[in-house]
Amino acid sequence: MNSNNIRNFCIIAHIDHGKSTLADRLIETTNTVSEREMKEQLLDNMDLERERGITIKLQTVRMYYKASDNIEYELNLIDTPGHTDFNYEVSRSLAACEGALLLVDATQGVQAQTIANLKLALEQNLTIIPVINKIDMPNADAESVIKELEELEEFDGLDLSNVILASAKNGIGIDDILESIIQHVPAPKGNSEKPLQALIFDSHYDVYRGVVLHIRVFNGSIRAGMKIKMLKSDLVFEALQVGVFLPEMQSVEALDAGEVGFISTNIKVVSNIKVGDTIINPNIPDTEAVPGYKEVKPMVYAGLFPIRNEDQDKLKDAVEKLALNDSAFIYKQENSMALGVGFRCGFLGILHMEIIQERLEREYGIEILSTFPSVEYRVTLKNGEIATINNPMLLPSFEKIDYIEEPFIDAAIIIPMENIGEIMELCQEKRGCYVDMVYLNNKMAELIFKLPISEIAYDFYDSLKSLTHGYASIDYRDRSYVVSDLVKMDIWLNDEMVDAFSFILPRDKSFERGKQIVQKMKHVIPRKLYPMPVQSVVENKVIAREDIPPLRKSVTGKGYSGSTSKKKKIAKNIKDNKVRQRKFGGVDIPQEAFHAVLDVR
Numbered sequence: 001m002n003s004n005n006i007r008n009f010c011i012i013a014h015i016d017h018g019k020s021t022l023a024d025r026l027i028e029t030t031n032t033v034s035e036r037e038m039k040e041q042l043l044d045n046m047d048l049e050r051e052r053g054i055t056i057k058l059q060t061v062r063m064y065y066k067a068s069d070n071i072e073y074e075l076n077l078i079d080t081p082g083h084t085d086f087n088y089e090v091s092r093s094l095a096a097c098e099g100a101l102l103l104v105d106a107t108q109g110v111q112a113q114t115i116a117n118l119k120l121a122l123e124q125n126l127t128i129i130p131v132i133n134k135i136d137m138p139n140a141d142a143e144s145v146i147k148e149l150e151e152l153e154e155f156d157g158l159d160l161s162n163v164i165l166a167s168a169k170n171g172i173g174i175d176d177i178l179e180s181i182i183q184h185v186p187a188p189k190g191n192s193e194k195p196l197q198a199l200i201f202d203s204h205y206d207v208y209r210g211v212v213l214h215i216r217v218f219n220g221s222i223r224a225g226m227k228i229k230m231l232k233s234d235l236v237f238e239a240l241q242v243g244v245f246l247p248e249m250q251s252v253e254a255l256d257a258g259e260v261g262f263i264s265t266n267i268k269v270v271s272n273i274k275v276g277d278t279i280i281n282p283n284i285p286d287t288e289a290v291p292g293y294k295e296v297k298p299m300v301y302a303g304l305f306p307i308r309n310e311d312q313d314k315l316k317d318a319v320e321k322l323a324l325n326d327s328a329f330i331y332k333q334e335n336s337m338a339l340g341v342g343f344r345c346g347f348l349g350i351l352h353m354e355i356i357q358e359r360l361e362r363e364y365g366i367e368i369l370s371t372f373p374s375v376e377y378r379v380t381l382k383n384g385e386i387a388t389i390n391n392p393m394l395l396p397s398f399e400k401i402d403y404i405e406e407p408f409i410d411a412a413i414i415i416p417m418e419n420i421g422e423i424m425e426l427c428q429e430k431r432g433c434y435v436d437m438v439y440l441n442n443k444m445a446e447l448i449f450k451l452p453i454s455e456i457a458y459d460f461y462d463s464l465k466s467l468t469h470g471y472a473s474i475d476y477r478d479r480s481y482v483v484s485d486l487v488k489m490d491i492w493l494n495d496e497m498v499d500a501f502s503f504i505l506p507r508d509k510s511f512e513r514g515k516q517i518v519q520k521m522k523h524v525i526p527r528k529l530y531p532m533p534v535q536s537v538v539e540n541k542v543i544a545r546e547d548i549p550p551l552r553k554s555v556t557g558k559g560y561s562g563s564t565s566k567k568k569k570i571a572k573n574i575k576d577n578k579v580r581q582r583k584f585g586g587v588d589i590p591q592e593a594f595h596a597v598l599d600v601r
C-alpha cells in the first residue's frame, strides 16, 4: 500500500481505563474480525493475562478502514502492556508508531500511568489523540478530565483541540477516533526504494514457523526469500515467510516502508535474536540502526531449578523460547551443590519473575524451584580486581573484598498529591535519597528518588500501590553504583551450608534478619526423626541458631488415631509439598524455605 495511506498507532492508558475494550471495538468496527469470531478481549489472549487481569505481551493487528474521504487506509494497531514491570514493552511499541490514542477514563481522570505513558510517547515525538472514555457512565465528568489534561502544562505537544468523547463499551465515538487517526497521525515517512531498515519490536516462537519476528519497516522493503542481516547480532538469515497479523498470521508478498508485520526465518539458535535490533540488507552493511529504542536490563536475578532431574533439557528449551518472546528475560546455566543444574535468570522485577515461573509450569509443564532474587553487585577485591556478581554463591570470601557497590536507580514516581508524605517515608525506609519533586497538575506530583534496586525489586511496588490505592506509577531511569556496607549471609542446615540459600544484605540489618530467618526455617523445613540445627552465618560467625525438632509420631502412618479426613488432608499436604522440594544431603528443601528468606526482607 502507498505509505500515505498507512497509519501506525498504539493506545496508551492507565490500567482499566478501557484499552482492550477500545481495541476490540476498533477491530470490530473495521470488520477485521467478524462478530462470530470476536472473542472477548481478543488482544489479551494468554490465560495468565486473563487471570491476572493485566496485559503482558503486546500484539499487533492490521485493520483496513474506508474513511470519509473514500480512501481505504491500512491501520496498524500495536497493543501496549499496562504494568510497570513491563514499561520497557511500552517503549518498544511506541518506537514502531507515529501516533498514540491517549485514553482517559471519564470517571477517574488523569492517573499516574496516563502521565507516565504520555511522557514516553512525547519523548518519541508521537502525535497524541486524547480520548475520554466511559462517557456512558452516570458519574462521567469529561469537563474535569479535560481540565486535568490542560493543567499538564509541561507537556507541550499535547493538543487538546481535538479531544474525542467516547464509550468503548457502547461504541460511542469510535468513528471519530478512526477519522481522527487518519487526519492527525502522520503517515509513515519512509521510502521503499532506500536500503532496508526495519525494527524488530517483538518476536515469538511458533511451532510451525519457528522464530517469528514482529517488525516495523522504516525504509526499503522485505520479501520472502531475501537475505537479511541483524545489525547488532551481526548475523545473516533468510526471510522464509513475510506476512501480517489480521490478527491471525497471513502471508503477503512484501512489507514495504512504513508497514508493520512479521517475518519467519531460518534462525535456529533463538538466543541470536535481540528485540530492538535493526534488520538491514547484508549487501549494504553501513545502514544505520533505527533510533529511539530503549534497551532493557534485568533488575533482579534468581536461580531456576527443575524439581525433577529429568526436566533439565525441557527447561533449557523452555527458557530459550521464553527469552525469545521477552527481551528483558535472560538466562545462563548455573550449578548449585544443593539444587543441581539450573539457570540463573534475569528479570525486570518480582512480578516478571513470577510470571515466567508460572509460564514454565503451565505452558511447558516443568515444575520449578526458584531461589530468592538478587541484584547485580560490583565487588572490588583487595588485589584491585573487580568482579560483577548476581549470584551470592559466587561472592568472594569477605577477607578478600575491599568494598562492594550495589546498583541504585533514579525512580520517577507519579502519585496523587495527598500521598506525598507517606511515599517520602516509604522511600527513606528503603534507603532512598531524595532528588526532586515536581507538581504536575493540582492533583498529581512526581517524586524523584535514588533507590537501591535490592530494596525496590521486591515489595516496593506493592507498598506503593497499597499506600496510594493503586494510583501510582513508577518509571526507572539511570542506574549507578553506590558503595554500601554489605555482607553475605549463609544458611547452614544440619551442619551443611546450603549454597542456594545465601544472600547479600546490609550489615546493619544482618543480626535481626539472621534471627528471623532461622525462626522461619524451623517451620518450613520438613522434620526428620532426629533434630537438625539451622544456623545463619555471616563472615564465619554464627548469628543465630534454631533446632528443627524431630518428628514425634507419624500422623499418616498406622499409629495415627485421628479422623480419616484429617489423615487424608495431611497426606495431601505432604504430597503437595513433596512436589516442590529437592533433597539436599538427606534434607528436603521446599520452595517455602526460599520464600522465608524473601518474607523477612
Ligand SMILES: Nc1nc2c(ncn2[C@@H]2O[C@H](COP(=O)(O)OP(=O)(O)OP(=O)(O)O)[C@@H](O)[C@H]2O)c(=O)[nH]1
Pocket: 013, 014, 015, 016, 017, 018, 019, 020, 021, 022, 053, 054, 055, 081, 082, 133, 134, 135, 136, 137, 166, 167, 168, 169, 170
Ligand atoms: N461503562 C463503561 N465501561 C467500560 C468502557 N470501556 C471499558 N469499560 C470497562 O472497564 C473495565 C476495564 O476495561 P479494559 O478494556 O479491560 O481496560 P484496559 O485498560 O485494557 O485494562 P488493562 O489491560 O488492565 O490495562 C472493563 O470492565 C470494561 O468493560 C466504557 O466505555 N464504558
